[in-house]
Amino acid sequence: MAKQFPRIGLGHQNFIEAQQIFFVATAAPEGRVNLSPKGMDSLRVLGPNRIAWLNVTGSGNETAGHLKQSPRMTLMWCSFDATPMILRAYGTARTVQRDSADWAELADLFPGGPEKRQVYDLSVEMVQTSCGYAVPTADGMTERPVLKDWAADKGEDGIRAYWSERNRTTIDGAPTGIEDNL
Known part of the structure; x- marks a missing residue:
């Protein structure tokens, strides 16, 4: 049974x-919904109603483009270990570009390093938990060094x-707004 909360509690954090x-989901008023997996050391809970996450350079930039049109964002985590749970944070977000104050x-x-592209600052309006009983378990998740190595090889100019x-x-x-940072 899903439960809803007005903030991120200590257990949620x-x-x-x-x-x-x-996972992050965004959608503009028209067009496709974007749903992307994220990893690395790229997320911080900054308070009971605030999360920041680092967006690194990738093949697309859907989240930035969507937020320029509609600030809605949902983040989702699901447990892949023995204790099942799904947690979603719903709210509105803003894009913090490299030229932002x-x-x-x-x-x-x-x-x-140079792979840092944007930070998203999410104001959390609601947290929801659900059972996660249908999510499979998975062992041995580790970070991949590929993106950081690729970005380091390109350097700042290559990334831009x-x-x-x-x-x-x-x-x-x-438009995604990245052109202001070129």
Whole structure:
């Protein structure tokens, strides 16, 4: 049975911080819904109603484009160990680009280098837990070094060129705002 809460409680935060993967969902008023898995050391619970997560350079930039049109965001974690649970945080988010006044403050919460693209600052309006009984267990999850190595090889200039080529628009053609950071 699903339960809803107005904030992230200590038990919720402990569960979130124990997970190695989370999922983010966003949608513009028109076009496709985006759902992406995220990992690495890229998420911080900043308070009972605030989460920040680091977005690293990738093949698309859907979240940024969607948030320019509609600030809705859902984050989801599910346990892959012996204790089943699913937790979702619903709210509104803003994109913090590298040229934003609070970029350094938020980006410095996370390790990494040139792969850092944006930080998303989520105001959590509701937390929901559900059983997770149908989620399979999985052993041996470990981080992949591929993205960090790829970004380090490209360097800052190479990353910006990649953003210019691949991250200016969503798959539906909406602007992502990355051009201000080129």
